[in-house]
Amino acid sequence: MARVTVFTLGGTISARGGDAARMTGTEVLAGLGVAPAPTGAPAAPSGLDVELRDFRRVPSSSLSFEDLTALAAEVTETVAAGSGVVVVQGTDTLEETAFLLDLLCTTEQPIVVTGAMRRPDLPGADGPANLAAALAVAADPGCRNLGVLVVLADEIHAARFARKSHTTSVATFTSPGAGPLGAVVEGRPRILLRPAVPTRLCPLHFDPSLRVALLTLSVGDRGELLETVAERYDGLVVAAFGAGHAPAWLVDPLAALTTRMPVVLASRTGAGATLSHTYRGPGSESDLLHRGLIPAGPLPPAKARLLLHALLSSGARGPAGYDRPRITAAFAHLDGTGRA
């Protein structure tokens, strides 16, 4: 019988009324009709041995790095013991949890992250269907070796590509520029695509005490926050305009920062890759890269921040500064060009 361990962390899927942190893990599973309950499991795949870990009960905006590194450690132990994993949490930070697990957990077992957009007490609550689909994926041998997956609305997304793209739609998760890897049809996963490369090149760690800032540029930004970054942080991701552009007056301060810490250039647009040599002149992507910034490629800013943090935690940082070639190669590995 296939074994799946379910980690419940809180979120809308476990909400009672407006409070996103109340139900226990047992209530979440039993209430959704997919627990190993005496009444049976109408929406769940049959023949599943489901184990529950009531891990946290918080809105996903309140998950800390300590929570997530503890989760990654428990998930790693669980998959090593031969179980598939489903992580159930709020959707607000779901793509970040999924990507971080993708960076930290090595396994051929499916690791699936899911949640719900509608509370259990609302008409059309999507929690039961999402959990049933996630269990089906986590138990299916055909879903092994795909990296961490995000399953909602019957779609199967790679953690690397998945984005929450709408505040309320049950179809909020999309994979801009890539598309879902597959779908759950009649309760069974169908995988149509596989990522070209695994998410990471080598084992990574995550030190919650490091600080990587994420700065989203907006028109008229005078760059005051860069002074704080210089004083207090170990790295920076800039969510820049368009394909990687900044105001001309921020080029010198950003270039100065690169002498102290890695500065990654991402796009604030929400889809598409940063460019490297299309625009020229002060503040263009080619100018910023020439001045020492590192391209995020297609990785959105929040995920670029997690990758940079994991790299800095894993030896890309030292007394002599930071390992620019290694960080550049790790981002290039995910840019689809087949380099690195």
Ligand code: ASP
């Ligand atoms: N606020 C909720 C959370 O992320 C939203 C959700 O679960 O969809 O915890």
